[in-house]
Amino acid sequence: MSLSAFSASPSSSSLSSALAPYGWDEAWATEFAPYADQGLLPGRVVRVDRGQCDVMTADGIVRADTAFVTPHDPLRVICTGDWAVLEAHGKPRYVKTYLPRRTAFVRSTSSQRSEGQILAANVDHAIIAVSLAVELDLGRIERFLALAWESGAQPLVVLTKADLVPDPVTLGHLVEDVETTAPGVQVLTVSSMTGEGTDVLAAVVGGGTSVLLGISGAGKSTLANALLGEDVMEVQSTRDVDGKGRHTTTTRNLLALPGGGVLIDTPGLRGVGLFDAEAGVGQVFSEIEEYAERCRFHDCAHEAEPGCGVRAAVDSGELAERRLESYRKLLRENQRIVAKTDARLRAEIRRDWRLRSAEGRANYSAKRTGRA
Structure with missing residues (x-):
């Protein structure tokens, strides 16, 4: 069933226009076709929280129960970025299943355990935010890059708070160090304060879904606000002692960008453990x-x-x-x-x-x- 044929049905005439900003395309419509015949509805998971999730559907945000998609395997639980298959009616509404993932960003939960934790699904770009307010940790960047490549997404390193390095020579050396650490990966310098580099970044992530990754204080929420064009994510000031930012984001949120594309903002990652990477x-x-x-x-x-x-x-x-x-x-x-x-x-x-x-x-x- 083509996207045009699926969208032409009376019960889902607005499906394409409503979900296209969230990444819906003909390939997803084809995957969903068997469920459409059962009267079920598609939607993209924008947030997961304690057995429930918020799903963007053609009719807007729906709060749904995830009891049917809570398996013992932690890599198969529903997560932000999944395309959910929802009941059309009922209180509460249930997610019956989700469409097969194209990509999945996974890390290990702990160096002492073997379980993996899925952070985001169906991601095209993995934006690794690294603050220039502190000394570069090249080893941590390599860890993030390994997980990003393993996920199937295209990595992108964004050096935030570039305004804190006014000397262009010093900034050039820092960029060179990261480029050597990240062969084949684009490296951008960005300042959310001055707007430097945000237009280039917006153009890169304007198509597809991007996940924003980094440790606490890397400036992810500020960067997300710059891409969104408004203060959607809460931001806290940096500490005077060491210039580091404070942990702000507590959940993974999926947001449609005004210039096109979708952004998943994630909490700061204290540990970046590899998982079969x-x-x-x-x-x-x-x-x-x-x-x-x-x-x-x-x-x-x-x-x-x-x-x-x-x-x-x-x-x-x-x-x-x-x-x-x-x-x-x-x-x-x-x-x-x-x-x-x-x-x-x-x-x-x-x-x-x-x-x-x-x-x-x-x-x-x-x-x-x-x-x-």
Whole structure:
């Protein structure tokens, strides 16, 4: 069923015009067609809160119960950005299911647990907000980028509060550092106070759905207000002690932008744990994986092996030692998370650990007996 045919039905003539600003298109209409025959209605989830959610429908915002879509798997619970399938009538209204997700931004809930937490669904752009009011944490940026690439969205790094770095040379060096950390990713400098860069950002996110990510105080809510053209999100002033902003947003909210596109604002993330994001890590450190192709051994650990292409790049200055250490750290962390739910991988890790331990004991014994 085409979008035009679906929209022509008497009960849903305003569907296309009402939901198009929230991302509705022909592909979603095709996915929804079987439910339309059952008399159900589509809508986009704009907020989730304690077993209920607000859903934007052709008739406006509807408060709906999520009892039918609360599975044991935390990655399958309904979240902001989902396209919900709603009952047409009833008190309360129930969400019966949601349409298959195109993308999903997922992080681990804790480094000590194996559950994932889905932050946003059906996202096209992942805007990583980084404040220039404090020292750049390149490692944290790499974490956000790994999750963004893994989600299927296109990352974008936005350096906020650019007005606090008046020296253009210093600002240029900061941008260069982030660009080196984020290969293949656009990096923008933005000041919500002066308006610098907000027009460029609005043009980038004008099509599709964008999720705004960052730690507390990164200026996300201020940036969201700048894109919305009005003070929709509450903003608190920065602290005089260290120039950091205060935690403001407490829920994930989906908002239609006046210039087109949809924005999901999220609370500040205290922890940015990876969750089965090996491909995303590889994308962030693509240059390391290219150097690895030059290694003599296919299973090179890039430590002390002869003919290591990665170590050669570090020794020549082509690759920063910090990048290699960050790459190793994120891979190890991701492996630990995956191993908690993958018995085969756990066995491989234990076997590798035993082999390394045996090799270490053998080398130590050889040195003691003079046979090294």
